[in-house]
Amino acid sequence: MLNICLFGAGRIGAIHAANVAANPNAQLTCVVDVFAEAAEKLARQYGARVTTVEEALADPEINAVIIASSTDTHADLIEQAAEYGKAIFCEKPIDLDVERTRACIETVKRTGVTCLVGFNRRYDPNFSYLKKQLEDGQLGNLEMVNITSRDPSPPPAKYVQSSGGLFRDMMIHDLDMARWLLGEEPVEVYAAASCLIDPEIGQQGDVDTAMVTLKTASGKLCQITNSRRAVYGYDQRIEVLGSEGMAQANNQLENSVVVTNHDGATGAKPQHFFLERYAEAYRHELNNFIAAVNGTEPVLANENDGLMALLLAEAAVESLQSGRAVRL
Amino acid sequence: MLNICLFGAGRIGAIHAANVAANPNAQLTCVVDVFAEAAEKLARQYGARVTTVEEALADPEINAVIIASSTDTHADLIEQAAEYGKAIFCEKPIDLDVERTRACIETVKRTGVTCLVGFNRRYDPNFSYLKKQLEDGQLGNLEMVNITSRDPSPPPAKYVQSSGGLFRDMMIHDLDMARWLLGEEPVEVYAAASCLIDPEIGQQGDVDTAMVTLKTASGKLCQITNSRRAVYGYDQRIEVLGSEGMAQANNQLENSVVVTNHDGATGAKPQHFFLERYAEAYRHELNNFIAAVNGTEPVLANENDGLMALLLAEAAVESLQSGRAVRL
Amino acid sequence: MLNICLFGAGRIGAIHAANVAANPNAQLTCVVDVFAEAAEKLARQYGARVTTVEEALADPEINAVIIASSTDTHADLIEQAAEYGKAIFCEKPIDLDVERTRACIETVKRTGVTCLVGFNRRYDPNFSYLKKQLEDGQLGNLEMVNITSRDPSPPPAKYVQSSGGLFRDMMIHDLDMARWLLGEEPVEVYAAASCLIDPEIGQQGDVDTAMVTLKTASGKLCQITNSRRAVYGYDQRIEVLGSEGMAQANNQLENSVVVTNHDGATGAKPQHFFLERYAEAYRHELNNFIAAVNGTEPVLANENDGLMALLLAEAAVESLQSGRAVRL
Amino acid sequence: MLNICLFGAGRIGAIHAANVAANPNAQLTCVVDVFAEAAEKLARQYGARVTTVEEALADPEINAVIIASSTDTHADLIEQAAEYGKAIFCEKPIDLDVERTRACIETVKRTGVTCLVGFNRRYDPNFSYLKKQLEDGQLGNLEMVNITSRDPSPPPAKYVQSSGGLFRDMMIHDLDMARWLLGEEPVEVYAAASCLIDPEIGQQGDVDTAMVTLKTASGKLCQITNSRRAVYGYDQRIEVLGSEGMAQANNQLENSVVVTNHDGATGAKPQHFFLERYAEAYRHELNNFIAAVNGTEPVLANENDGLMALLLAEAAVESLQSGRAVRL
Structure with a gap:
């Protein structure tokens, strides 16, 4: 115990x-x-x-x-x-x-x-299943990854200040997912970003809308789309293309009901935010930690993963400032 | 406490x-x-x-x-x-x-x-949401209900014997859902059924495939489709049609991933059986019971609901034997 | 030529x-x-x-x-x-x-x-594809058929009078689909129906909301759901269950766009009515006729199919009046 | 006439x-x-x-x-x-x-x-409907556009040579869609690309896998994803995010049937290639041309649109060669 x-x-x-x-x-x-x-x-x-x-x-x-x-x-x-x-x-x-x-x-x-760093998304059953398809060769050779990650609403500008900014605070999760799925380190990072949602965020020197492109040594490509606001809730999707097919992990919805009337067919929104969406991921994450301490499993994300994702976030910041792709 | x-x-x-x-x-x-x-x-x-x-x-x-x-x-x-x-x-x-x-x-x-009878489906968040649409008038006047309920695989023939048969054991849940959604007691019950899956079930005098039609005094209609076997898992869907639209509660899936390749676009199966599908329903049900004992909520299904569903199941059995619609 | x-x-x-x-x-x-x-x-x-x-x-x-x-x-x-x-x-x-x-x-x-009777739905590419799955054995032995058929709005009561009524005019298409998919003649027909939409239809002695159950000699079951009004458009769906799986032919939508916002995720309505939904079916039907005249294909629906569907409609009318399942 | x-x-x-x-x-x-x-x-x-x-x-x-x-x-x-x-x-x-x-x-x-340049996708009913949502303000202020465009299989390397390459031949359609949807000229173009599918394409000096990022003067962002091969068929999707919601134009499928069995729920592939997917677009395009000649409508894409899309393609080529975002 x-x-x-x-x-x-x-x-x-x-x-x-x-x-x-x-x-x-x-x-x-x-x-x-x-x-x-x-x-x-x-x-x-x-x-x-x-x-x-x-x-x-x-x-x-x-x-x-x-x-x-x-x-x-x-x-x-x-x-x-x-x-x-x-x-x-x-x-x-x-x-x-x-x-x-x-x-x-x-x-x-x-x-x-033993050190586990909390990249909770690696434990999401949907993303795990998608990764398993890749590892089992169901999709052939991986060519492209597209990650969509949008928060339901922007944090207070005050939080932004201490958070390290969108790339280090929010996109870092997506950069980790990119590394995890690509199975190969990105060697080139390009970032484009704007402040379109909350001018105060811009006044803090940060952005709220961003797109990043990664490229690995073997030429695999990855795009990440981030927004601090999606009025319909927490938007967390991943799509991968391989030589034998595509896999898409779609959002988890609040319920399975569809109402069809004069306006069309309306289904539920995505689960609102990370506490709902990743509830199961947090459970798997904790169980993985305990199993790792007990020596029966390796941790799925360790201290080195924490560093590597941060380095990609830093490169994205540098790219945004320079207008160039940054080589790692 | x-x-x-x-x-x-x-x-x-x-x-x-x-x-x-x-x-x-x-x-x-x-x-x-x-x-x-x-x-x-x-x-x-x-x-x-x-x-x-x-x-x-x-x-x-x-x-x-x-x-x-x-x-x-x-x-x-x-x-x-x-x-x-x-x-x-x-x-x-x-x-x-x-x-x-x-x-x-x-x-x-x-x-x-206080007495709560375990019609767990009334507590399923999807079915609750669908019922709320009806009660809030989003669908206008209710006209039709279609309930699909299929188990992943038939029980052992031995179990069938002591279970009371498909209508009293399995369809009773659907008959309860029908009453709950129709908001009005059925006055006419017709059943058609066959033994298509396991001949041993037929030897026990039971059926494994059934369709029942209900009609209320005001003319609302309901169809229930039951099968003891759906190779793709537990199939639990409800569709209602009203004067202002339709609502469908679809299955909950094992995950949100879709793989698209030469064969088409393949998503996950429904959650396998009642323990998975109704996990959340059981939680709400227990909480409703405790709240009811504490006097803060009524129970959602009581002893009388237990009796009424059984009477409908009896009528279905009688209809199957007589080839007539049974009036209640 | x-x-x-x-x-x-x-x-x-x-x-x-x-x-x-x-x-x-x-x-x-x-x-x-x-x-x-x-x-x-x-x-x-x-x-x-x-x-x-x-x-x-x-x-x-x-x-x-x-x-x-x-x-x-x-x-x-x-x-x-x-x-x-x-x-x-x-x-x-x-x-x-x-x-x-x-x-x-x-x-x-x-x-x-050569005589082709215009059961256009047999030519719909979706229903054809579904039938092909059955014939190719992809679904194992057929056990159940569920047909949903709803018009966008009721016809003028005057039309109803000369049309022969819901069963002979509207459901006859679904009865034909049932025969076609079951691959076996129904031997038992039960109908329940109401007038819930337009009282004038009731005054003409007709119904506007109906559910019919069919059973074949080998025990296959079929349910048909008809309504003269679905505010969301022409609802034309078929679902079949076999020992190896289920196939569902869903509606064709007006477009492929989904808008997601505070209200949820809203997709398009079904194509409005038969001219849109069955445009392609009419084309295939005409081509089949010409090929049949030229001796290169048999017609997909002939004069006998016309009679058999009518006999099922007659049986449904009789069942509705008698409250019994009618044996054929 | x-x-x-x-x-x-x-x-x-x-x-x-x-x-x-x-x-x-x-x-x-x-x-x-x-x-x-x-x-x-x-x-x-x-x-x-x-x-x-x-x-x-x-x-x-x-x-x-x-x-x-x-x-x-x-x-x-x-x-x-x-x-x-x-x-x-x-x-x-x-x-x-x-x-x-x-x-x-x-x-x-x-x-x-009168001069109409054949950017057929502007006439696709799905993309038109999506654009209408934007213009009608249903999505608030546009912030992001994501365009996915993949061919079912790569052209012969010989064709590539005379085609002008992926950006001028294939992505030019997506660059036109981007301009059309953004409602504002891109001022910054970044391209990342690889040859992952057919080495002969690389030998011709071209790429077969590409991701491009566009930015407008007001800060709107757009990502385009291109591949010369999607084994599941022609993949043509657009997603836009605005301050009030998201709209997604999904693929048109070969049929509406879903087969669910031990393997999951499998729906049809996207329509195979442009002749099928854009059949309706070509019809609208021709009708728009004739109406324009008759003076009753403006053309939806004119000679200037042809030039502007080419300039974006040129910028993408330059960005790929320089590793920088190119400013226009």
């Missing part, structure tokens, strides 16, 4: 806590949060105790940590947890700074702890 | 136990099963105790019971639980015999206990 | 005229209509002459006739044309009276002329 | 000839082709005469010409026809060379003749 400490009792922390509770091989032992009330509420619900970072890491009974606290705490917590030999599940990103990320990875590698 | 005793620790009992655990207003207190091992396993998982029917009913701490034991025990357990004033969640049917069912209902009515 | 005379220069006659013109093996030679103007317009457009029934039939250059005049002229024209040895393409029905129909068929058989 | 001369009696010429015949305001008067046999066959079918370019242009009875001959003859024929005052329907491109195209346009403008 794995004893897990959760850092961060917010919305995503609560999801991981529930998934730990549902896993027969793990239990939530303690919770840490700067907001005592949030920590206590979650601890009470799952029979865990509230504690501090120091106490939790020093406790030899604790085998693993889940880092779901604010982004600026990730790298420090990873390093400390690694030094104490705890297995680490860390929400993305490791850090918004490449050098800080590299240093952090060094520590993880040196200490040899 | 509601203390619940579960009678029956089988497959469906385990689902209800998990849903009780996930509900913040209830806890699984004890489990009863003739198979001690099953009872103990479930009890252990949710911190409950194993007990007997007598002990559980006599325990004043127990507020409610879930009856998920074999069909022939339902009526007795309902009556006993009602006499002890426990709220009752009972899997359908109350009993396969109409008179026994009526007697049972009498007891429930006299004791005034 | 086949010389064809068209009886009836109305809407459906014009369609057949255009299809004759597009067929390289035939030409429209003359047109007959009680409305001289309509006949002249159509004749002019296709370089044909206006003539009379007598003149046309007596003309040895005329090889074939298309009967697209009013229903009450069909039987007489068929008999006259047959006596003159002309090949016959006749819109359904041959006649609304069974005995008259039988007499007419006798003449056709005796004279040995 | 418009008298039309057709230059080029090949596959696409035959389509235009049939559409002229079906239009009540025009007739095919003469046909010109270097292959006498092809010209004669088409002329015979539609009651036209075979003639020469010179004779046709000199004939004052001829009002309009359709140029469906080989690409290298387009510019000369346009100029000659314009000098004779004939209305011109010319298949794209005007010429593969920008300067030659500009000179040609000068002549058209000077002579004031």
Whole structure:
């Protein structure tokens, strides 16, 4: 039975806590949060105790940590947890700074702890199934990937400021999916982007609408389409073309009902946002982490994947500024 | 906090136990099963105790019971639980015999206990949404209902024998959906049926393929299509036509991926069977029961609904034997 | 080069005229209509002459006739044309009276002329493809057929009077499809029906909403759903279930665009009515007729099919009146 | 009645000839082709005469010409026809060379003749409907366009050589659609491309797999995805995102049947290639030309549109060679 400490009792922390509770091989032992009330509420619900970072890491009974606290705490917590030999599940990103990320990875590698970085989409059953088609050769040789990723509504401009911007905060998930599906590192990155939705986002120096093109050494191509606003909800689709066919992972809808009348045939919208759409992905992700700690599975996304996606985001930013494709 | 005793620790009992655990207003207190091992396993998982029917009913701490034991025990357990004033969640049917069912209902009515009969489909989010369209007047006046309900594969012929046959065991769910959607009692029932799938089912005097037509006093029509076998999985669809439009609740699929190649565009099959398809329905059903016991919601299907669906199934059997529409 | 005379220069006659013109093996030679103007317009457009029934039939250059005049002229024209040895393409029905129909068929058989009865749906590419799946064994043994057939709006009550009623006028097409797909004659017919849409239709003694169940000797089952009104357009769908799978022929839509917004994802309505939906079917039907006259194909629907569908419609009427399934 | 001369009696010429015949305001008067046999066959079918370019242009009875001959003859024929005052329907491109195209346009403008350039996709009912949604404001402010365009199989490498390459030959249609939908000229073009399908195409210095990004002055973005091979057929889809919603024009399928079995639910492939998919577009295009000559409609795509799309294709070629976004 794995004893897990959760850092961060917010919305995503609560999801991981529930998934730990549902896993027969793990239990939530303690919770840490700067907001005592949030920590206590979650601890009470799952029979865990509230504690501090120091106490939790020093406790030899604790085998693993889940880092779901604010982004600026990730790298420090990873390093400390690694030094104490705890297995680490860390929400993305490791850090918004490449050098800080590299240093952090060094520590993880040196200490040899298990480290899962939260690229939750790799665990989505639809995307997993699509990837399986590729790996099983059902689609022949992969030639093209098209990723559509749109949020239902833009975040507050204030959030944008601390987020690292659209490429490092939002598209990083798509860049990771691109790497994962292409099965080969992109060597060329081009970005075009605009601020069309919220002028305040532009005033923060960020964009809200973006298209990125990736190319691998063997010539595979990938397009990513991002928007901070899709009035119809969270739009998360992937399409791949191979020499033997195409596979498309479409949105999951709110329900299966279609109403047909004078206006046409109207079906449901996509599930609203990531908590609904990726509920199952979060469950698989947590289970993969626990299995990895128990040595029965490798993690599906590790610290190195965290770095590589960040490097692609950095290249996209550079391309946007220079108007050139950036070579890696 | 509601203390619940579960009678029956089988497959469906385990689902209800998990849903009780996930509900913040209830806890699984004890489990009863003739198979001690099953009872103990479930009890252990949710911190409950194993007990007997007598002990559980006599325990004043127990507020409610879930009856998920074999069909022939339902009526007795309902009556006993009602006499002890426990709220009752009972899997359908109350009993396969109409008179026994009526007697049972009498007891429930006299004791005034809450009684939910497990017509789980009323809780399916897709069917609920479809019904809401009807109630909100989005479809105008209802004229027609078409219900398709097919199992992935026929049960063992042995099961058929004790099940009451296709109409009382399988179509009863569809007959309940028909009543629920029509918003008016059927007054005429016609059944046509065959044994096309498994000759052994025919030797048991049952059918495996059936079509039933219902008509209400105001002239609304309903067709139900049943098959014991759909090689593509559990086929659960409803279509309604009104003066202002049509609504269709389609199947829920295993995933959202479509592969297009030389053979066409292939999407996933429907979710395999009721445990997958109605997982969410079971959760809503349990929550409705707990809310009903707490007095904040009425139950969506009660003992009387159990009887009415059985009467329609009896009429279908009679129609099949006589070759006439049966008037109720 | 086949010389064809068209009886009836109305809407459906014009369609057949255009299809004759597009067929390289035939030409429209003359047109007959009680409305001289309509006949002249159509004749002019296709370089044909206006003539009379007598003149046309007596003309040895005329090889074939298309009967697209009013229903009450069909039987007489068929008999006259047959006596003159002309090949016959006749819109359904041959006649609304069974005995008259039988007499007419006798003449056709005796004279040995080619006779195609206009069950246009057999020529629809979607339904043809579905039938091919059945014939190729892709679906295993056929067990069930479900036919949905709804008109966009009810005809004037006045039309209903002379049409023979819903079963003989509208459902006859579906009864023919049922026979064609079942591959076996129905031996039992049950009908339930109501007047829910237009009270005037009821005053004419007719219904506007109907459900019919058919059963064959081997136990195959078929349900037909008819409504005189679907506000979303012409609803023409067929679903078949076999031991190895299901095939569904869905509606053809007005376009392929889906708009997704706050209200959901809205696609186009079905093509509005038979002229749009069955445009391609009419073309294939005409081509089949010409090929049949030239001896290179059999007709897909002949005079006997016309009679058999009428007998099923009669049985449905009888069932509705008696409340019993009618055995054939 | 418009008298039309057709230059080029090949596959696409035959389509235009049939559409002229079906239009009540025009007739095919003469046909010109270097292959006498092809010209004669088409002329015979539609009651036209075979003639020469010179004779046709000199004939004052001829009002309009359709140029469906080989690409290298387009510019000369346009100029000659314009000098004779004939209305011109010319298949794209005007010429593969920008300067030659500009000179040609000068002549058209000077002579004031009607000139339609064959961007057939503007006439596709699906794309028209999508554009109408944009123009009617149903989607709010346009932000993004995604165009997918894939051929069923690559052309012979020999064809590639004379075609001008993927961007000038194939993507030019998509570049035109982009301009048409964006409603604003692109000012930035980036291209990434590979040769993944047929090495011989690479040996000709061309690519078979390409992704292009366009940006307009106001910041609207567009991605185009091209492949010379989609084993499932002709893939022609457009998706637009606006501030109030998304519209997607999906493929037209070969039929509406879905077969569901052990393998999933399989629907038809897209219509195979342009002759099938754009049959209706060609009809609308021809009708628009005739209406334009008669002064009742403007042409939907004129000589200037031919030039602008070519300039975008040139920019894409330059971007591919330089690795930079090209500014226009």
